[in-house]
């Protein structure tokens with residue numbers, strides 16, 4: 312009813328719409344937001360009865376928008392309406408009588424001299440020009456004559472042959488590159504799936520020939536590290552990309568940053584060899600360092616502590632965290648699509664330092680009177696742990712926070728040390744004995 316009134320209403324409805332808006336009507340096409348009572352009251356208070364617009368209108372009635380000229384003759388739509396009531400079709404205009412689609416080649420189009428259908432609607436098309444224009448475009452497309460399709464031959468093809476896509480492009484040999492970038496400011500709100508679309512656009516703007524997968528839906532060959540939760544900034548993201556060109560790494564980061572949206576800043580690049588493990592594999596046994604900033608003004612209201620111990624919040628929060636680490640139940644519930652899953656935060660935690668990490672917050676542009684907490688978590692496990700879940704386990708659900716992933720570390724093969732994914736020399740040095748061992752075993 313409301314849609315009907317708004318669609319058929321005249322300018323008197325404007326006052327009722329404004330009243331409803333001023334009284335809080337928003338997003339009314341979403342059922343959970345619609346309050347029909349509010350609209351009815353607004354119409355009543357504006358002195359505009361809704362029923363005025365929901366009744367039957369004579370076909371000849373002047374409508375509120377009749378003064379707007381859209382180029383149609385008076386009575387054309389009424390004629391079409393009457394035809395529709397009698398089940399009479401109006402085949403598409405601009406085509407030869409009886410045709411529902413245009414000819415698809417020049418020979419047939421030129422041979423057909425029938426008159427084109429026109430209902431004289433008032434737009435006054437130049438049908439002769441339309442016919443000529445169509446011939447020009449068919450010629451441009453090279454559609455000279457009908458194409459014979461051998462249906463029998465098609466049927467005889469084996470199903471797997473029919474399904475296999477035709478590879479129609481040659482891409483050349485791919486080289487592997489690893490790029491490191493920051494994702495801060497507005498880009499912290501770019502979700503992981505959007506990032507998958509955003510980065511290839513950056514490469515396209517620079518004309519970098521990214522290798523595409525083959526198949527029905529070719530996709531750029533990119534490999535990402537662990538995904539970030541939406542709204543969490545990062546100073547240390549990595550991506551592996553295959554590019555079919557030798558890139559000059561000097562100045563590459565500056566060029567990529569210049570073509571990236573605000574908040575995406577490339578900070579490192581390296582060429583990978585064929586034997587270097589992918590970033591996903593490398594970080595699957597690594598570690599992430601987060602810095603969480605708690606707004607000091609919100610701490611008393613978050614039910615955490617009523618006043619700072621020994622005069623400062625760092626000590627107070629440290630006591631709270633240490634208490635939780637010693638004896639607290641660090642299990643939180645993660646709910647996805649209504650299905651809950653228990654996450655044992657303790658099994659992922661590698662370290663917590665209250666009052667440390669201010670520089671990371673500053674670099675990520677997270678400002679204010681904040682209490683920083685540096686948190687190290689393991690990246691292993693089927694789904695990892697989210698930084699919000701760590702905060703919830705240590706300080707409760709009510710504590711507001713902003714967070715940044717400050718760095719990620721890969722476990723160096725065969726060693727107990729971690730290193731940054733761009734330190735290829737260290738990673739290769741540690742991997743060499745392992746490779747030799749594997750070769751000897753083979």
Ligand code: SF4
Pocket residue numbers: 404405428429430431432433434435436
């Ligand atoms: S004037 Fe043009 S749009 Fe109108 S009926 Fe004739 S061909 Fe169609």
